[in-house]
Amino acid sequence: MGYACEQVCPTEEPCEGACVYNHSDVKPIEIGRLQAHATEKVIRTKKKLFRTGKDTGKKVAVIGAGPAGVSAACELRMLGHAVDVFEAKAKPSGLCVYGVAPYKLTNDQALDEIGYLQDQFGFNVHYNKPVSGRADFDKLEKDNDAIFIGVGLGATSSLGIPGEDKKGVIGALEFVEYLREHHHETPIAKRVIVLGGGNTAMDAASEACRMGVESVTIAYRRGPEEMGAYSFEYDLAKKSGARCCSMFRPLKWSVIRKWKA
Numbered sequence: 235m236g237y238a239c240e241q242v243c244p245t246e247e248p249c250e251g252a253c254v255y256n257h258s259d260v261k262p263i264e265i266g267r268l269q270a271h272a273t274e275k276v277i278r279t280k281k282k283l284f285r286t287g288k289d290t291g292k293k294v295a296v297i298g299a300g301p302a303g304v305s306a307a308c309e310l311r312m313l314g315h316a317v318d319v320f321e322a323k324a325k326p327s328g329l330c331v332y333g334v335a336p337y338k339l340t341n342d343q344a345l346d347e348i349g350y351l352q353d354q355f356g357f358n359v360h361y362n363k364p365v366s367g368r369a370d371f372d373k374l375e376k377d378n379d380a381i382f383i384g385v386g387l388g389a390t391s392s393l394g395i396p397g398e399d400k401k402g403v404i405g406a407l408e409f410v411e412y413l414r415e416h417h418h419e420t421p422i423a424k425r426v427i428v429l430g431g432g433n434t435a436m437d438a439a440s441e442a443c444r445m446g447v448e449s450v451t452i453a454y455r456r457g458p459e460e461m462g463a464y465s466f467e468y469d470l471a472k473k474s475g476a477r478c479c480s481m482f483r484p485l486k487w488s489v490i491r492k493w494k495a
């Protein structure tokens with residue numbers, strides 16, 4: 235999934251940051267740009283690049299049509315196995331469609347790449363088919379030679395404080411998912427507080443800023459150096475037009491209670 239990867243991966247850090255060229259004072263290979271160049275045209279022109287393997291007569295069920303499940307499906311097809319992917323949602327691509335901030339990757343871009351891969355490799359995807367219990371799993375085991383589980387990380391963690399279920403309090407992932415589906419029709423408050431210091435928090439803050447809210451405040455319990463987010467994601471959130479993007483150290487629950495009131 236080189237195209238989605240190029241659009242969303244922070245290649246400067248994990249890839250170019252780890253490139254052996256760094257040890258020789260040579261500029262690292264710009265893997266992100268290389269992937270974009272290589273994949274954009276083949277997807278647009280539907281160029282045939284891959285060949286599936288000779289039929290082995292074996293069947294594999296893949297649970298989840300996210301990047302992991304789709305990648306597994308492609309590899310399995312290259313080995314000649316028949317593949318059926320079972321996806322809980324109505325669209326493939328996992329968090330690329332439901333989680334990654336839309337300014338990085340649009341739904342069309344994500345779905346075009348999956349469509350291209352499906353054409354190339356010929357795996358089946360069954361939508362709105364969650365594997366949700368022992369009976370479902372037993373049936374898959376019975377009907378297939380192997381099962382690949384690519385269901386992602388699941389639900390976001392909660393704060394565990396009273397009031398989380400109140401109107402106007404929403405998980406960052408759910409906010410981004412709603413935004414990706416409803417675009418400018420997403421309801422948003424005038425003033426937004428984002429609790430947390432990870433990449434998902436930064437995406438939510440950046441997107442809230444882009445929606446023209448009065449102020450976005452990122453409230454994180456520790457200092458910037460301890461934030462889970464990449465520094466460029468944090469910088470981007472700050473540059474996205476938030477009137478106020480401040481750090482609280484430490485964040486007091488009394489302050490949160492005051493905001494909630």
Ligand SMILES: Cc1cc2nc3c(=O)[nH]c(=O)nc-3n(C[C@H](O)[C@H](O)[C@H](O)COP(=O)(O)OP(=O)(O)OC[C@H]3O[C@@H](n4cnc5c(N)ncnc54)[C@H](O)[C@@H]3O)c2cc1C
Binds near residue numbers: 302364385
């Ligand atoms: C808000 C957010 C922003 C992100 N931004 C970036 C980024 O900028 N750059 C980057 O590189 N990575 C980013 N990531 C991480 C990236 O999205 C994940 O690493 C990637 O999507 C993981 O792929 P996956 O296939 O393992 O899981 P997922 O993408 O979660 O896909 C899992 C799939 O399995 C399906 N599924 C789950 N349970 C079942 C079931 N029981 N039956 C059938 N189907 C099921 C789900 O519906 C989903 O389609 C971000 C993640 C989040 C949450």
